[in-house]
Amino acid sequence: MPNKTIYVAEGDLEVFEEAQKRAGSNLSATIAAALKQFIKTSEAKQEGFQEITIKLGEDGTYSYKRFLGRELGRSQTIDDDRETAHVYIVYKTVKQNYALYTKEIHRSIHELMRLETERKLAEKYNLERESDEEALWIQPNRYTLDVYHTFEELKEHLPVKLFNTLSRQQGQSDDDFLDI
Incomplete structure (x- = not known):
């Protein structure tokens, strides 16, 4: 079995010791998995993809x-x-699928007007307020992600x-650079 020695800086020793505890007896497999993920992410970023976090x-x-993914x-x-x-956001994934992220946001126009009035009064009189985003939820919002293999399915x-x-x-280049 091949053997590779890794020298660890003294400042990083605690990290390796904690990883050893969590990995059990096979720290090598944990390090290899982390390196594979690092390589996969680095290659994707070189191709214009980025890490997308969704709710x-x-x-x-x-x-x-x-x-x-990459937003299209x-x-x-x-x-x-x-x-x-309804907010629709379409991404191309590293596996060349289409990811459709949909946000369904519920707000009452009357509630929005009331909150905007409160916000302006609070601003005028320099008062603290609760988070506007939380206060605007009349009924809970809905966030979904659907993945499609082809453009036609999407x-x-x-x-x-x-x-x-x-x-x-x-069919156009994914890099929409304007030379202006």
Whole structure:
């Protein structure tokens, strides 16, 4: 079995000792897994991808997930009563899939007006207020992520304007650098 000696700086010794405790008897496998992930992430970043962190869930219970991707486009629609907004964000993933992140945000126009009035009064009189973002939730928001293997599969889940914009981008360079 091949053997590789790693010299550890004295300042990093605690990290290695803690990793050894957590890994049990096989620190080598833990180090190899970390290096593989580091290489995968570095290669993806060289190709223009970045680590994306998203919020998922509904009814006030949320978690955060991460993946490597590149944003292709986004759009927002607001329903007729102006109380629910849908935000659509499309990503290309490192595995060449399409990830559709959807935010369904519920807000009452009357509540927004009241909160804006409170915000202006608090600002005028230099008063402390609770977080506006938390106060704006009339009913819990919903955050979802769906992954599609092809552009055609993605099509039926997007607003027409966003789909048309992304269609025009298909086949073009991912690097949309303007030489101006």
